[in-house]
Each structure stands twice: as structure tokens, then as C-alpha cells.
Amino acid sequence: MQPVATAVERLGALADSPRIRRLADRFAEAGFELALVGGPVRDAFLGRESHDLDFATSATPDEILGLVAPLADAHWDIGRAFGTIGARLGDDTVEITTYRSDVYDGETRKPVVAFGDSLEGDLLRRDFTVNAMALRLPEKVLVDPSGGLEDLLAKRLRTPIEPEVSFGDDPLRMLRGARFTSQLGFALDPATADATAALADRIAIVSAERVGEELTKLLLSPDPVVGMRVLVDTGLAELVLPEIPALRLEIDEHAHHKDVYEHSLTALTQAIALERSRGHRPDLVLRLAVLLHDIGKPATRRIEPGGAVSFHHHDVLGAKLATKRLRELRFDGDTIKAVATLIRLHLRFFGYADTSWTDAAVRRYVRDAGEQLERLHILSRADVTTRNQRKAARLQHAYDELEERIATLAEEEELAAIRPDLDGEAIMAILGIRPGPEVGEAYRYLLELRLDEGPLGADEAEARLRAWWADRSSL
Known part of the structure; x- marks a missing residue:
């Protein structure tokens, strides 16, 4: 969190950039209000850069277009029906929207678009108070009708109006709340969390595509485990990703086994650490695969003679279940195929740890992983969450050895492109x-x-x- 004075200075510098200043002056000269709103204002207090800038104005869409077109490098009106005109001003992409005071019918999350007459009214219809602040331009006056700055300082997510009303109007906001806990490191305030749990079933009116988009943003955030816990604890996960809460298997005194839910979240945390240490950017395929790698366990759980618990073939079933769920959430085919491959192969390494593989077995491992080999390396390593330090060290050493053998064979045999000697x-x-x-x-x-x-x-x-x-x- 930036000091308030620093954040105001950052906002002022942004407002004083030549192109934004020209934009603000042009609206003022024409007699219209203009304010920087939402994420860019919030991010100034968080010390984060913003190049996608949102503005709200008293001007109509046609009036916006007439004012912006002469200043923009490019402009578009695809959102005109919702009051939004987009433009590119140098390095910045801007969207300027007429004040809104939408009405919801309760049957869908799509509002009946209605234009409002005040900035304060527009801000109160937004999702969370931390996103409901604005900077009036060109005056550079902060507008905060719902206490967003106080919530920012407290790292608290709260709705500008009663959460039951806000989430009833647009249930997607509940998923956004979970996502913001991961992106911003904030927590839902008690009333917001309670309303999310009470209204979780309203998420059914949100399209699968939008749910998938929010899950993607959550998983690509710095700490997706926080948001996943919110989804599970509020009951949202039961409706959008039910395989995850299903991992909370009952552990009885006669059949001890690892808590699969906690194991999966720990594995996800470890995979993200490995992703970073190995020089990779946030990887949706990897994070989906790690989160879902054990979802076949609930259906394959068996208590063996003597009390041991087994999950035979949960890798195969898990790949099928993940494919089904990701298709329902409208993920693209390449992502689904890659995630399924990783889940299907995630147990393969443990055979190496228990026995000595031949070169042929190593080649098959590489061949079967194909383009997913590096992700499989990370998934296999992250899957080791045992608290037994000796066992963990043995498995780490075994995987270090396997990667070394793969590297040696790759250098000797062009292993990445295994093909017969004759085409x-x-x-x-x-x-x-x-x-x-x-x-x-x-x-x-x-x-x-x-x-x-x-x-x-x-x-x-x-x-x-x-x-x-x-x-x-x-x-």
C-alpha cells in the first residue's frame, strides 16, 4: 500500500500527462464532467501501474465520440449500446462511459442499461468500494462516496451498497470478490462473505464463459490459493468447480490418508514457487493441472485389507473429469488437452523413484509428455507435499536425477523429437x-x-x- 500522499501524487502525475490533460480539458470546455474511475484509482494507492484507463462522464456516447475522435490514435464504439467508447491515446488504452444507473430484472445478470446523472450515483453501482473511487478531472478531486479509501487501508472488500442487493443484481461480483482476494491480498468483510454464502446459488445465471474467465484470472493471480479457499468456504465452488470441495475426504481413525484438498492447495503453492524459480510466467495450464490433478480420488477411494487407503487409476479418471469440467467452462481445446495430459501422467514419476528406469523408460516418459514435459517436471515436484523430510529429500533427489538423465539423453539423441530412423x-x-x-x-x-x-x-x-x-x- 502506498502512502496516501504518494498515491495522490501518482494520480496527479497521471492526470497531468499531456494526452489525459488534453482529454480532460476538451470535456470541460464542452461543458461535460469527466473522472478517472475504478481500477486505475485503486492501483495508484497500491503502487501498481495502469495503462488501461477507465473514465466516467456526463456526456452521451455520441458526444463522447465527437470529443475523443480528434485526439485519439484509434477509437472504437463496440460498447456504444452500454454507453462506452474506447480509444487509444499513445501508450494508454481508455474507455469512457456515460454515467450509469442500471436496472436489473433478477433473471439475468445483464442490466437494462440506463444512463445516470451523477458521478456519485455511478460509483455506487460498482462492485466493491475499493473500485468505487474516482478522480474528477481536470480539478483532480478525489471522490469516494462509499469509503473505498478506508477499505483500501484496511485491505477489506466491501460492496458500496448492501451486498445482498449488489450480488442479487450481478452474481458475477461474488466470483470477482474471490478473485480480488487473490489479486490484491484483501479479505472479504463479514457481511460480504455472509451474503456470498447466502446467494451462492445465484451464480447459476452467469454464463459458463464468464465463470471460466474469472477462474482464469483468479488462477493467474499471485496467490490463487486464497481465492480458492473463498470459493470453497462460501459454497461457490460447489456450483462452479465442484471437484475441488469434493476433495475434502473424510479421514477416519482407521484409514488415515492425506487431506487431498489441503494437499492440492499446497501443491499449487509449491508449483507457483517452482514456476517462478525456473523463470516462467504465470501458466494457466500448469496451475489448472496442479489444482485438478487429484480430482479422480473421491470416486476411486478404497479401503484395503488392513486399513490402507488406495486410489487406483485416479490419474486416468481425473483426466476425464477435468476434460469434462473444463469443456463445460468453455476453456479452449488446447488448454483442455494439455491439462488432461498432465493429470494422466502425474503419477508416472513415482515409478521412477521406486525403481531404476532404463533409458527406454526415460525416452517413453519424454515421448508421452511431449510439449508438456517442463510442466510435468513442475507438477511432479510440486506433488510432493509429505512432511517426512527424509522421504521428501529422497524424491527430490530422484527427480533431480531423472531431469539430468533426460538432459543427457536429449543432448545425445535429440530426445525432444523422437522419431524412427526411417520415415x-x-x-x-x-x-x-x-x-x-x-x-x-x-x-x-x-x-x-x-x-x-x-x-x-x-x-x-x-x-x-x-x-x-x-x-x-x-x-
Whole structure:
């Protein structure tokens, strides 16, 4: 949190930038109010940079367009029906919206758009008080009708009006609240948390796409575990991502096993730390895979003779469940496929830790992971959450060794692009066959040889192929 004086100075500097000053002066000269609103004002107090600037004004959309067009490098009116005109002013993207006082019908989260007549009224219809502050321009006067600055200082998320009314109007705000706890490090105030729990089922009127977008933003935040706990504790997760609260398996005195819910959140925290230490940007695929990697456990939980608990094939089932859920949330196909691959493979490493893998097994590990290998490295490491320090050290050493072997084989054999020594054209020429299933069968035979024995060279591969073909033809 920046000191108030520093934040005001930052806001003043932003308002005094030449393009924003020209914009503010142009609106004032035309007799219209203009104010910087929402996120950019909040972020000035948090010491965060903003290049996407939101403004509110007393001007109508047509009047906004007439005032902005001569100043902008580019402009667009795709949001005109909602009162919004967008423009690019140098390095800044701005959206300028007519004051709003929308009305909700209670059946959908889409309001009947109604234009308002005051900045204060516009601010009170926003989601949280910390986003309901504005800086009037060109005067540079802070407007805070609902105590947003006080809530910023207290790191508190509170709605400008009664939370039951706010969330009843737009249930997506409940998901945004969970997301802001992760993005900003703030906490829901008690009344806001209670209203979220009471109105959680209202989330059903929000489209799957918008739910998926909010979950994405939450997962890409600095600490998504905080927001996930809010979703679970308020009951929202039961409706938008029910596989996560289902991980809270009952642990009885006769069948002890790790708390799968807490394990998954700990693994997510560890994966994010590894993501950073290995030089990666926030990775949605990785974070989804880690969060969901054990969702097959509830359905596969079995108590074995002697009281041990097993979860056989939870990796396979988990990949299927994740695919289904992510499709319902409208994630793109590439993301879904990558997440499912990681979940399906997340147990593979533990076989290496327990036994000594051959080079062929290492090659198959790399081949099966494909483009997801680096993510699989992080997931496998993050999946170790045991408090047994000796076991944790053994597993870490085993994975260090596995990565070293992969690196060595990659250098020797171009492991990242494992292919047979002969391609399809060469196979057809050698065997004198036309395109068809037999070519694929021969290709797979050579690929297995490549995985088992490493590079053979074209001559040896041809000899082995001819011998295999002769044996096959004699059957």
C-alpha cells in the first residue's frame, strides 16, 4: 500500500500527462464532467501501474465520440449500446462511459442499461468500494462516496451498497470478490462473505464463459490459493468447480490418508514457487493441472485389507473429469488437452523413484509428455507435499536425477523429437507397399525400437524392418 500522499501524487502525475490533460480539458470546455474511475484509482494507492484507463462522464456516447475522435490514435464504439467508447491515446488504452444507473430484472445478470446523472450515483453501482473511487478531472478531486479509501487501508472488500442487493443484481461480483482476494491480498468483510454464502446459488445465471474467465484470472493471480479457499468456504465452488470441495475426504481413525484438498492447495503453492524459480510466467495450464490433478480420488477411494487407503487409476479418471469440467467452462481445446495430459501422467514419476528406469523408460516418459514435459517436471515436484523430510529429500533427489538423465539423453539423441530412423516414405520404398495401415504398423514398430534402443542409423533400421516384415509376412 502506498502512502496516501504518494498515491495522490501518482494520480496527479497521471492526470497531468499531456494526452489525459488534453482529454480532460476538451470535456470541460464542452461543458461535460469527466473522472478517472475504478481500477486505475485503486492501483495508484497500491503502487501498481495502469495503462488501461477507465473514465466516467456526463456526456452521451455520441458526444463522447465527437470529443475523443480528434485526439485519439484509434477509437472504437463496440460498447456504444452500454454507453462506452474506447480509444487509444499513445501508450494508454481508455474507455469512457456515460454515467450509469442500471436496472436489473433478477433473471439475468445483464442490466437494462440506463444512463445516470451523477458521478456519485455511478460509483455506487460498482462492485466493491475499493473500485468505487474516482478522480474528477481536470480539478483532480478525489471522490469516494462509499469509503473505498478506508477499505483500501484496511485491505477489506466491501460492496458500496448492501451486498445482498449488489450480488442479487450481478452474481458475477461474488466470483470477482474471490478473485480480488487473490489479486490484491484483501479479505472479504463479514457481511460480504455472509451474503456470498447466502446467494451462492445465484451464480447459476452467469454464463459458463464468464465463470471460466474469472477462474482464469483468479488462477493467474499471485496467490490463487486464497481465492480458492473463498470459493470453497462460501459454497461457490460447489456450483462452479465442484471437484475441488469434493476433495475434502473424510479421514477416519482407521484409514488415515492425506487431506487431498489441503494437499492440492499446497501443491499449487509449491508449483507457483517452482514456476517462478525456473523463470516462467504465470501458466494457466500448469496451475489448472496442479489444482485438478487429484480430482479422480473421491470416486476411486478404497479401503484395503488392513486399513490402507488406495486410489487406483485416479490419474486416468481425473483426466476425464477435468476434460469434462473444463469443456463445460468453455476453456479452449488446447488448454483442455494439455491439462488432461498432465493429470494422466502425474503419477508416472513415482515409478521412477521406486525403481531404476532404463533409458527406454526415460525416452517413453519424454515421448508421452511431449510439449508438456517442463510442466510435468513442475507438477511432479510440486506433488510432493509429505512432511517426512527424509522421504521428501529422497524424491527430490530422484527427480533431480531423472531431469539430468533426460538432459543427457536429449543432448545425445535429440530426445525432444523422437522419431524412427526411417520415415513413412522410406518405409514404403523399402517394403514396396502403398500408403495404408501397414505403413503405420511398420512406423510404430520402428518407433518402439527407437525408444528401446536409441538411434539405430538408417542401415540398421532398414535391416531390422526387413526382418520384421519377413516374419510378419510368414504368419
